[in-house]
Amino acid sequence: MSDPRILQLLPALGDGGVERSALEMAEFLSGRGIKNWVASAGGPLVEAVEAAGAVHVTVPVGTKAPWRMISAARAVARLVDTEGIDILHARSRAPAWVALMARCFSTRPVRFLTTFHGVYGHASALKRLYNSAMLRTPVVIANSDFIRKHIVEVYGYPREQIIVAPRGIDPLVFDPAGIDQATTEAIRAEFGAGEEHRLIVMVGRITSWKGHAILLDAFARLADPTLRLAFVGSGAASVISELKTQAERLGVTDRLIFAGSRRDVPAVLAAADLAVSASTRPEAFGRAAIEAQAMQTPVIATNHGGSRETVLPSETGWLVEPGDAAAMEEAIRDALADPDRLREMGSKGRAHVLDHFTTQFMLEQEYSAYERIMSESADSQS
Numbered sequence: 001m002s003d004p005r006i007l008q009l010l011p012a013l014g015d016g017g018v019e020r021s022a023l024e025m026a027e028f029l030s031g032r033g034i035k036n037w038v039a040s041a042g043g044p045l046v047e048a049v050e051a052a053g054a055v056h057v058t059v060p061v062g063t064k065a066p067w068r069m070i071s072a073a074r075a076v077a078r079l080v081d082t083e084g085i086d087i088l089h090a091r092s093r094a095p096a097w098v099a100l101m102a103r104c105f106s107t108r109p110v111r112f113l114t115t116f117h118g119v120y121g122h123a124s125a126l127k128r129l130y131n132s133a134m135l136r137t138p139v140v141i142a143n144s145d146f147i148r149k150h151i152v153e154v155y156g157y158p159r160e161q162i163i164v165a166p167r168g169i170d171p172l173v174f175d176p177a178g179i180d181q182a183t184t185e186a187i188r189a190e191f192g193a194g195e196e197h198r199l200i201v202m203v204g205r206i207t208s209w210k211g212h213a214i215l216l217d218a219f220a221r222l223a224d225p226t227l228r229l230a231f232v233g234s235g236a237a238s239v240i241s242e243l244k245t246q247a248e249r250l251g252v253t254d255r256l257i258f259a260g261s262r263r264d265v266p267a268v269l270a271a272a273d274l275a276v277s278a279s280t281r282p283e284a285f286g287r288a289a290i291e292a293q294a295m296q297t298p299v300i301a302t303n304h305g306g307s308r309e310t311v312l313p314s315e316t317g318w319l320v321e322p323g324d325a326a327a328m329e330e331a332i333r334d335a336l337a338d339p340d341r342l343r344e345m346g347s348k349g350r351a352h353v354l355d356h357f358t359t360q361f362m363l364e365q366e367y368s369a370y371e372r373i374m375s376e377s378a379d380s381q382s
Contacts, residue, residue, distance in 0.1 A: 004086035004111075004374050006036045007079065009095035011062025013043035017167065017287060018091050018117045020045075021143075021362075025089075026054035028363040037083065039076060039095075061095040069094070073101030080106040087111045087370055093120065096133035111373045115141040115165070115366070118284040122154055131155070139373045141165050141366055144285045144306040163372070165365035166309070167285045168358040174266045174294035176350070184271035187264070191257050191271075193228040198336050200227065201272040203265055203288050206235025206258075211278025211302065211322070212243055218328035220250035227255060227336075232268055234261040269295035273342065274335050277301040280322045286310055290357045293317070293349030298342055300331045310357065316349035 006029060008022045022038055023045055029036040030053025038049050039059045046056050059075045060068060076098060079085060088103070088110055090096035096114050103110055114134045122128050134140065135155055140162050142148040148162045172178075193199040200219070204210050212231055219229050229252070231243070240258060247253045262268060269275060275292035277283070282305025289310045292299040301307035303319035311317040318335060320327040335342060 003032070003034045004370055005084055006034065006087045006089060006370065007039060007076070007085045008036070008089045008091060009039045009061045009076070009099055010091040011094060012041045013038070013045035013049060013056075015044055017285075019043070021115070021117070021167070022091060023049055023052060024359055025363060025366060027052040028367065030054060035083075037079065037085070039079070059098075061098045062092070063098075064094050069098055070101060072098045074105050076102035077105035080110050081108050084108065085110055087113065087373065089370075090114045090134070091117060093130060093133055096136075097130075100133055100136060113137045113139045113141065113369055113373050115143065116147050116151060116284075117143055119147070119150055119282070128155075137373075138376055139163065139369050141369050143167055145309055146282065146306050147284050163365055163369045165362045165369070166306075166357055167287050167290070168360070168362040169287075169290055169294045169353060170359050171294070171354055174269075174291055174353075176270050176296045179267050179270040179295075183267050187268055187271040191228055191230045191259065192255070193271075197226050197228050198273045199230065199271060200274045200276060200332065201230045201232055201268060202276045202278065203232045203268065203291065204277070205233050206231060206239055206243070208239055209279060209281045211280050212239075213246060214280065214323055214325050214328060215276055215278045216243060216246055216250065216252070216256070217325035218332060219256075220252050221325065221329040222332060225255070228257070229255060230257045230259050230268070230272075232259045232262055232265065265291065266295055269297050272297050274332065275299045276328075276332075277307060278322075278328065279305070279307075281305075283307060289317070290353050293346075294353045294357075296343075296346035296350045298335060298345040298349060300328065300335065310353075312348070312352060316345055316352050 010022050013019050026049050037055045039057045039061050041060045042058050049056050059072050061072050088099040090099045120131045135157050142162050142164050148164050151157045152159045247256050269292050275297045277288045285306035289299050289301050293316050299317040301311045302322040313319050318331040320331050
């Protein structure tokens, strides 16, 4: 069987996890000499996708307007026929509907599969119908065991037809050996953390459900002048304003920094003594936890969702109940009480990530789904 030609479909090429996964797959496929395309409305990562060897096609496959969906589907169908596309890989719901319609419009038989990157609302019958596009395929990719369980329990999709491809890190990018002491010292100084201080960082978009307010409460409860806290990530101005007001009320403004979005996250994590993921809703996977562990920085995460798969309690970090500031305070206190144990946990954390959560493993799992759907289609035609 010859290598399949693959078209990934996603709404846009911004800088989120779904978009990064598409870029990483484009690099992986091109590296194997496999022709591949990405269809989206465009965005900051288009240049990176094209540099990876994929062809980007500007099609608004993320639209929810029915008439625009049909137009996008016809454009995708033309691409399938002219380029000999074998697989349509949709990474969210609207693109999945576009791909399904494109299969009806194209003259060439084309396989279809999807990746669940998160949990979708499913309370109403209309929502479940909309979500069903993700399941109209013999193979579904889930980005964690948590998501696989969700798909089975909520939609009744067969467990054996779900391939888990957990998010991963590039060990060469997230490598503590590649960060020199001068760099970490500079970052700590920027964050107001000298040798006498301990630095806690939380990396991720600042939204109401990521738990920044809970961590801030726990931080204030500690009442420790040697602690510094950095929120690394961008977010809505209203949420950031609320957090600043909270910090002022709690009297910790002088020990808190909003670092904004940064490109040196591995170095930031290497400079930290402790990382936190405090989401109040379950993370589908939770990349922040594996990135911290990869940099030998132990992590405190909330005890639900993907964190249960990525953090080993008492070995690589701590799991606390979501929304519980007192439990978070206790975990931070316990973590910082023994520096030697913290360093040992950091080493175990990196080993854990390298064994289970690398980008290479994720891509190999996703590619196995391509192989499976091609094989099953061949069997059905024989």
